[in-house]
Amino acid sequence: MVSKRCYGLGTARSVIRELFEYGNQRAQEVGPDQVFDFSIGNPSVPPPQAALDELERLIRESDPLVLHGYTSAQGDRAVRERLAASLAARFGHGYGPDDLYLTVGAAAALCCVFHGLTEAPGDEFVVFAPYFPEYKVFIEGAGATAVILPPHVPDFQIDLAALEAVITPRTKGVLINSPNNPAGVVYTPQTLRGLGELLSRKSEELGRPIYLISDEPYREIVYDGTVTPWAPDFYDDTIVCYSYSKSLSLPGERLGYVLVGPQVAGREEVYPAVAGAGRTLGYVNAPSLFQRLCAACDGLTADLSIYAENRRLLTEGLGQLGYDTSLPPAGTFYYFLPTLEADDTAFCEKAKRLDLLLVPGSGFGAPGYTRLSFCVPTQRIQRALDVFARLAKEYGR
Amino acid sequence: MVSKRCYGLGTARSVIRELFEYGNQRAQEVGPDQVFDFSIGNPSVPPPQAALDELERLIRESDPLVLHGYTSAQGDRAVRERLAASLAARFGHGYGPDDLYLTVGAAAALCCVFHGLTEAPGDEFVVFAPYFPEYKVFIEGAGATAVILPPHVPDFQIDLAALEAVITPRTKGVLINSPNNPAGVVYTPQTLRGLGELLSRKSEELGRPIYLISDEPYREIVYDGTVTPWAPDFYDDTIVCYSYSKSLSLPGERLGYVLVGPQVAGREEVYPAVAGAGRTLGYVNAPSLFQRLCAACDGLTADLSIYAENRRLLTEGLGQLGYDTSLPPAGTFYYFLPTLEADDTAFCEKAKRLDLLLVPGSGFGAPGYTRLSFCVPTQRIQRALDVFARLAKEYGR
Numbered sequence: 001m002v003s004k005r006c007y008g009l010g011t012a013r014s015v016i017r018e019l020f021e022y023g024n025q026r027a028q029e030v031g032p033d034q035v036f037d038f039s040i041g042n043p044s045v046p047p048p049q050a051a052l053d054e055l056e057r058l059i060r061e062s063d064p065l066v067l068h069g070y071t072s073a074q075g076d077r078a079v080r081e082r083l084a085a086s087l088a089a090r091f092g093h094g095y096g097p098d099d100l101y102l103t104v105g106a107a108a109a110l111c112c113v114f115h116g117l118t119e120a121p122g123d124e125f126v127v128f129a130p131y132f133p134e135y136k137v138f139i140e141g142a143g144a145t146a147v148i149l150p151p152h153v154p155d156f157q158i159d160l161a162a163l164e165a166v167i168t169p170r171t172k173g174v175l176i177n178s179p180n181n182p183a184g185v186v187y188t189p190q191t192l193r194g195l196g197e198l199l200s201r202k203s204e205e206l207g208r209p210i211y212l213i214s215d216e217p218y219r220e221i222v223y224d225g226t227v228t229p230w231a232p233d234f235y236d237d238t239i240v241c242y243s244y245s246k247s248l249s250l251p252g253e254r255l256g257y258v259l260v261g262p263q264v265a266g267r268e269e270v271y272p273a274v275a276g277a278g279r280t281l282g283y284v285n286a287p288s289l290f291q292r293l294c295a296a297c298d299g300l301t302a303d304l305s306i307y308a309e310n311r312r313l314l315t316e317g318l319g320q321l322g323y324d325t326s327l328p329p330a331g332t333f334y335y336f337l338p339t340l341e342a343d344d345t346a347f348c349e350k351a352k353r354l355d356l357l358l359v360p361g362s363g364f365g366a367p368g369y370t371r372l373s374f375c376v377p378t379q380r381i382q383r384a385l386d387v388f389a390r391l392a393k394e395y396g397r
Numbered sequence: 398m399v400s401k402r403c404y405g406l407g408t409a410r411s412v413i414r415e416l417f418e419y420g421n422q423r424a425q426e427v428g429p430d431q432v433f434d435f436s437i438g439n440p441s442v443p444p445p446q447a448a449l450d451e452l453e454r455l456i457r458e459s460d461p462l463v464l465h466g467y468t469s470a471q472g473d474r475a476v477r478e479r480l481a482a483s484l485a486a487r488f489g490h491g492y493g494p495d496d497l498y499l500t501v502g503a504a505a506a507l508c509c510v511f512h513g514l515t516e517a518p519g520d521e522f523v524v525f526a527p528y529f530p531e532y533k534v535f536i537e538g539a540g541a542t543a544v545i546l547p548p549h550v551p552d553f554q555i556d557l558a559a560l561e562a563v564i565t566p567r568t569k570g571v572l573i574n575s576p577n578n579p580a581g582v583v584y585t586p587q588t589l590r591g592l593g594e595l596l597s598r599k600s601e602e603l604g605r606p607i608y609l610i611s612d613e614p615y616r617e618i619v620y621d622g623t624v625t626p627w628a629p630d631f632y633d634d635t636i637v638c639y640s641y642s643k644s645l646s647l648p649g650e651r652l653g654y655v656l657v658g659p660q661v662a663g664r665e666e667v668y669p670a671v672a673g674a675g676r677t678l679g680y681v682n683a684p685s686l687f688q689r690l691c692a693a694c695d696g697l698t699a700d701l702s703i704y705a706e707n708r709r710l711l712t713e714g715l716g717q718l719g720y721d722t723s724l725p726p727a728g729t730f731y732y733f734l735p736t737l738e739a740d741d742t743a744f745c746e747k748a749k750r751l752d753l754l755l756v757p758g759s760g761f762g763a764p765g766y767t768r769l770s771f772c773v774p775t776q777r778i779q780r781a782l783d784v785f786a787r788l789a790k791e792y793g794r
Contacts, residue, residue, distance in 0.1 A: 001605055001663050002670035006513045010673030046461050059452060064443050068647045104501050104651070104680070111679030116403045134676075141677035208398055250465045252685025254501070266398050273399035276407030279531075280538035282508030283501070287684045288649025 009137065016040060019357045026355055036384040037357045038372040041181065041334065043249040045302040045375070051248050054296050058289060067292070071285045074275055075102030075257070079295040083257070086298040091230045093261050101274050102286040105254040106217045106243030107134065110175075111281060113213055113239055113258060114142035116273035117172050125213070126166060126174045128158060129365030130183050130336070132215075135175060144172065151366045154327060156185040156336075160194050167202050173211040173239075174199065179218040179228060182364045182371040183336045184329020186222060189229050196235035209237040209265045217243040217256070220301045222331040223308050236263040239270070244294045246333075249302040255290040307333045310374040310381050317385040322397035333375040336361070340395040344368055350394060356387045406534065413437060416754045423752055433781040434754045435769040438578065438731065440646040442699040442772070448645050451693050455686060464689070468682045471672055472499030472654070476692040480654070483695040488627045490658050498671050499683040502651040503614045503640030504531065507572075508678060510610055510636055510655060511539035513670035514569050522610070523563055523571045525555060526762030527580050527733070529612075532572060541569065548763045551724060553582040553733075557591050564599050570608040570636075571596065576615035576625060579761045579768040580733045581726020583619060586626050593632035606634040606662040614640040614653070617698045619728040620705050633660040636667070641691045643730075646699040652687040704730045707771040707778050714782040719794035730772040733758070737792040741765055747791060753784045 016039050023037035046052075058067060074080070080097035088095045103109040114125065123144040127135050129151045139146040147166050152159040163174070176195075178187040187195075195212070203209045214231040219242065222228055232238040243256035260271045285291075311328060314335050319325040324338045339347035344360040344367050351358045351370075361369030374381065413436050420434035443449075455464060471477070477494035485492040500506040511522065520541045524532050526548045536543040544563050549556040560571070573592075575584040584592075592609070600606045611628040616639065619625055629635040640653035657668045682688075708725060711732050716722040721735045736744035741757040741764050748755050748767075758766030771778065 001514075001516070002666045003513055003515055003674065006670040006673035006677065007666055008673065009676045010513075010669030010671070012673075042467055044462070047465060052461060055456060059456065064449060065441070065646065068444060068649050070439055070648045104684075107679040107681050109679075116400055116407075117398075118400055119398070137677055138679060141679075249462065251467045252465050252682060252688075254681065254684050269399045269404055272407030273403040274407070276403035276405065276409075277400065279406045280403065280534055281678050282504040282506075282535060282538075284504050284651065285649060287501075287651050287687070289686075290684070291649075 015363050016359055019359060023357050030355065033383070035355045035357070036380060036387055038374065038376065039357045039359055041373045041375060043246055043251060043302060043375050044377065045249055045304075045306050047249040048297065048300045048302055050300055051250070051293060051297045054293050058292055067289055069288060071288050071291060073278065073285055075100065075286055076288070076291055079291045083295040083298055086295070087259065090299060091232070093232060093263065095259065095261055098271070099259055099261050101258040101260070101271065101278065102291055103256045103258060103278070104283055104286050105245060106215060106241050106256040107138065108254070108278070108281075108283055109241035109243070109256045109258045110135070110213070110215060111138050111141065112274045112277040112283070113241060114139050114144060115277035115281065116270065117211060118142045118144040119172070122170055123172045124168065124170045125172060126163065128152075128176065130156070130180070130361060130369070131365055132177065132181050133363055148365055156180065156183040157187060157191045158195055160198050163195075164198055164202070167210065169206060171210055173213050175213045175215060176231070177215045179216070179222060179329070179331025181218065181332055182334045182359075182361070183366070184332045184334050185327075186226055186228055186330040189234070192229055192231060192234035199235055199237070203237065211270075212238040213241060214238055215241045217246050218332040220247045220299070221304060221307065221333060223311055223329070226330045228331065232261055232263065237265050239264065247301045248294065248297055250290065253287060253290045255286055255294045306378065307375065310376065310378055311335070313378065313381045314372065314374060317381070318388060321385070321389050321392045323388070323392065333373060335372040335374055336366075336369050337372060339368055339370050340392065340397065342368055344370055351391055354387050354390055356384060356391060412760050413756050416756060420754050427752065430780070432752045432754070433777060433784055435771065435773060436754045436756055438770045438772060440643060440648060440699060440772050441774065442646055442703050444646045445694065445697045445699055447697055448647070448690060448694045451690050455689055465685055468685050468688060470675065470682055472497060472683055473685070473688055476688045480692040480695055483692070484656065487696060488629070490629060490660065492656065492658055495668070496656055496658050498655040498657070498668065498675065499688055500653045500655060500675070501680055501683050502642060503612060503638050503653045504535065505651070505675070505678075505680055506638035506640070506653045506655045507532070507610070507612060508535050508538065509671045509674040509680070510638060511536050511541060512674035512678065513667065514608060515539045515541040516569070519567055520569045521565065521567045522569060523560065525573065527553070527577070527758060527766070528762055529574065529578050530760055545762055553577065553580040554584060554588045555592055557595050560592075561595055561599070564607065566603060568607055570610050572610045572612060573628065574612045576613070576619060576726070576728025578615065578729055579731045579756075579758070580763070581729045581731050582724075583623055583625055583727040586631070589626055589628060589631035596632055596634070600634065608667075609635040610638060611635055612638045614643050615729040617644045617696070618701060618704065618730060620708060620726070623727045625728065629658055629660065634662050636661065644698045645691065645694055647687065650684060650687045652683055652691045703775065704772065707773065707775055708732070710775065710778045711769065711771060714778070715785060718782070718786050718789045720785070720789065730770060732769040732771055733763075734767050734769060736765055736767050737789065737794065739765055741767055748788055751784050751788055753781060753788060
């Protein structure tokens with residue numbers, strides 16, 4: 001009686017969500033201090049004070065009919081001007097307001113891009129494991145096919161030969177996510193240069209651009225002086241998708257954008273196709289109050305020192321316990337750790353019996369790893385190290 | 398290189414949007430007082446003070462990590478509990494939190510329902526003219542077909558015989574919009590009773606429910622003591638779509654819901670399919686701050702007395718000038734007026750030459766009519782009556 005695909009998606013059990021619900025239940029049984037939940041990627045640091053101040057100011061000083069009113073479908077023009085100026089100041093390229101399409105978060109941005117670019121069933125988008133599982137849902141929802149490349153261990157940079165081998169005349173685009181959820185890796189300039197060269201060559205062979213879609217909600221969440229390279233510096237035909245969920249700790253407010261810069265080939269077709277996709281998916285405009293807020297706060301971040309401290313504690317503590325911490329995350333708030341046995345699901349089950357809630361890497365297309373979300377109170381990490389020690393002992397470490 | 402359909406939607410000229418832009422341009426040329434724009438359905442009355450107070454209170458008193466954090470995909474549970482209690486108190490039926498799926502406005506609600514219900518290409522949804530033109534975009538976006546029934550003039554109630562004639566084994570649902578944009582009509586209990594009986598009979602014949610989808614963002618915007626009947630009282634298999642855009646004057650904030658009540662046959666399939674559709678369309682959760690706000694303000698409205706006064710002025714003023722005001726709107730803030738010549742586009746062109754901006758009924762599937770949005774400052778209506786008089790004179794009235 002209903003769409004089989006939608007019904008399946010609506011009833012599918014999410015491993016992450018189930019772990020999280022289990023953790024809440026266990027917390028009631030044994031007390032919240034005895035459950036060590038590292039399942040969910042929900043920011044744990046409040047929004048920057050400047051953003052909270054701006055929210056108050058907007059509400060106090062704006063005409064509510066304007067502040068909460070419809071904006072243009074692509075976003076309020078003054079907002080897009082302000083945001084484009086900020087992006088141009090940060091990254092160059094002379095971005096302008098007509099390059100930006102504001103969206104209901106990065107998920108909407110990606111859906112608009114996949115729907116906008118897909119010409120016919122069978123069109124392909126390449127995705128690198130480990131990857132955020134909803135990518136596949138979004139690509140298939142657009143009627144296209146996700147071509148998943150296995151993880152390039154141990155550094156999780158791009159295996160260019162493997163990529164070249166899967167590019168076909170059906171390849172519409174290649175999706176990257178750097179800083180990466182769940183691997184925490186940031187693509188190096190060298191990786192992006194190689195990727196750009198390969199895509200340029202293959203685009204020339206095909207006689208049309210293969211678009212690089214750069215999903216970068218963790219762009220500013222980086223450590224130890226890492227700077228996330230700006231993907232359009234390495235490949236002209238890059239479409240950037242962004243969300244303020246993580247940088248400003250506003251995940252529930254759903255504000256992001258698609259950036260189709262002036263260098264993108266066929267941008268006079270791509271931008272309207274993205275906007276038209278938004279229209280047919282039922283996106284009328286991105287939420288109007290947070291359009292203003294995010295444009296005013298572009299480039300700011302929540303207090304990253306807390307995440308940095310959590311990362312340091314995990315690297316030191318887990319390393320001493322015999323876990324492999326040789327690749328600490330360069331960005332995001334996820335630690336991607338090799339499991340102490342090959343079967344990552346079995347490993348996470350053992351951890352779960354100790355009330356230590358970790359997500360198996362298999363769900364991200366990377367068996368043999370586990371993801372720890374360290375956007376949690378620092379105390380939880382300090383206390384969890386004892387439990388990690390007990391777990392390591394089970395494996396004779 | 399891109400999706401033809403999305404590109405077409407992204408470049409299509411919207412008659413309403415073009416009129417609105419033209420009005421802004423003319424205002425700069427001849428002064429804003431000399432342009433009489435009745436094109437856009439953007440609320441002109443501020444949100445109720447209680448809603449603005451609640452917004453301040455939420456921001457002042459809530460933990461920002463919770464207030465702006467992810468909620469469940471279907472909406473925060475406490476929000477859904479509060480909203481379901483409000484709906485149950487207003488309309489009965491024992492609604493509960495698990496009957497509600499919160500959405501990014503009514504457009505998203507409709508898209509989730511059409512995607513969730515469509516099993517195969519060629520599935521049909523019946524729509525009654527005059528109708529909001531995006532309905533067709535949303536239905537076709539789900540891979541289904543919109544079957545448009547011509548307007549039932551002059552009262553715009555439902556012609557049950559005409560409806561029965563188009564119901565086939567492919568009919569998945571029937572969409573109603575009461576109070577109606579653009580006709581302003583509210584379906585009577587008699588209309589809904591007849592509709593319910595017909596759909597029950599046809600569902601029995603087909604051996605499965607034909608769903609009634611009731612899009613009712615104007616539910617509370619009614620005049621002269623009109624009460625919008627509650628569609629599920631007349632037909633069990635009714636899925637209600639709602640938005641707070643109009644009632645609370647918050648159109649830019651994108652908050653609405655789908656209600657799949659306990660009486661709906663197959664609700665254990667329909668609700669997950671709606672939620673799964675939201676997932677594949679890229680809706681993560683409805684904006685979190687306004688989830689709280691709208692649940693707290695459910696049932697409130699902006700000050701309708703201003704719209705009522707505008708409606709009275711138009712009924713009296715236009716009637717005296719020889720326009721047919723025999724069917725003033727029972728709800729909404731739209732006046733649907735028979736044009737003074739059969740060609741409604743020519744009529745609106747003549748009006749435009751007088752800087753009187755009216756939308757032709759043809760765009761809503763109802764030639765011979767024009768839509769006036771009277772969500773405008775009352776003064777504009779008072780001054781526009783002179784222009785309406787000049788227009789009537791051109792037709793010898």
